[in-house]
Amino acid sequence: VTTSPPATNLASQPIGTGPFRFKQWNRGDSLLLVRNDDYWGAKAKLQEVVFKYFSDANASNNALKAGDIDVLGAVQGPEQLGSFRGDSRFKVNQGAPTGKIIVSLNNATGNAALRDPRVRQALSYAVDRKAFVEGVEAGYAVPIGSHSVPNPSEPYYADMTKIYTRDTGKAKQLLAAAGYASGLTLRLDLVTEFPYAQRTGQILISELQEIGVKVQAQTLGFAEWLQRDFLDGNYDLTVINHTEPRDIGNYGNPKYYWHYDNQQVRAWLGQADAELDPSQRKDLYTKIQRQIADDAVNLFLMSPDSLSVQRANLHGYPQSLVSPAIFLGGAYFS
Known part of the structure; x- marks a missing residue:
């Protein structure tokens, strides 16, 4: 509980108790944190940390090469790594997989066909996870078969990748049994800010076409996606990387954006x-x-590795992130 300063502007003036404290935010450009000398634990080794925002992968690459930044912490795709490998000035980090890239299916408020589990199962039989691992993440990912990842942060992970393996014949049979022998058309929403979503969409459209499912792709900004897809439930298919660890509890909430309602799952949770x-x-x-x-x-595809690039003389930067949080209390330069 804090009485001073008043906690009325947390969105722009956050209050924390970690090794760093907020000092300044330049919207769309940078965020400045300074060492918290009142921190109860070991004091941070750095005096301050600046987070820089980039809307373009090439711009962030150039900033690291020019010495304007020290870490490329949000690698948008493995293609960013090529120019840093073999350069002694930099270190490429490949940490444990964390997020879950899935094709979210609207189980209730989108195309009525998706309310039939046979249709959703047909879509699952149509996808080849290896194609997504290689085509989207250049191999820097592991396939997943449910909403969990093989990572120490999720000790209850179970391998479900054998439940659906690519079988277009089985997929077509299920569609026919559900009354869609002549196929169907679904809308796929892809967020423009997420390169992985664009690459996933290209492969998905091709694979679903093989079983008679026509996919009409639409692109939209993340803010629009949050309103239209996530809040309003106005979508059929969409591609999202769920980065929150152990978030399987969302399957017990029928109001969550894929609108899955299973009483037994709620009871087990x-x-x-x-x-x-x-x-x-x-x-x-x-x-x-x-x-x-x-x-x-949903169509459970893969969990991408945690990829980052840093200056070789930086130490203590975390390689495996269990969430979008980055702990820099132990970071220092040699």
């Missing part, structure tokens, strides 16, 4: 939250992961 025995909790989460995969709630 409640039991898992209350279960103190780790093995029993793991069993429950395995059941949950299996159920949402069987129901083909």
Whole structure:
């Protein structure tokens, strides 16, 4: 609880208790943090940290090469790494996979066809995860079969990648059984700010076309996506990287943007939250992961590696990020 300064402008003047504290924000350009000498733990080794915002990958690459920045922490795609490998001035970090790139399916408020699990299962049988791993992330990713990743931050991960392997014949059979033997048309929303979404969309359109599903792609900005797709539920398919660790609990919320409603999953999630025995909790989460995969709630594609590039003389920068948070308390230059 804080009484001074008043916590009325947290969006522009955040208050924290970490090794750094907020000093200045230049909207769209930079964020300045300074060392918090009142921090209860080990004091940060750096006096200040500046986060710079870039809307273009080439601009951020050039800034690192020119010495304007020290870390490229948000690698937009593996193609950014090529010019840094083999250069002794830089170090390329490849950390553990974290996020979950999925094709979100609107289970209730979009195209009525997607309310039929057979249609969603058909889409799952149509995709080749290896094609996405290579075509989108150049191999810097691992396939996933449900909403969890093989990362120490998610101890209850279970491998569900064998539930659906590419089988266009099976996909067509399921579509026919659901009444769509002649195919159907779905709208795919792709956020312009996310290069991975654009690349994923290209592969997805090609693969679904093979089973008679026509995909009409639309591009939109992230702000519009948040309103139209996430809040209003006005979409059929969309590509998003869910970076929050252990967020499988969203499948217990029918109002969440994919509108999945399964009473058994909600019950298991409640039991898992209350279960103190780790093995029993793991069993429950395995059941949950299996159920949402069987129901083909979404197309679970891959978890990209944590990729970053830093100056070789920088130490203590985290390589594996369990969320978009970056802990810099131990960072220093030699």
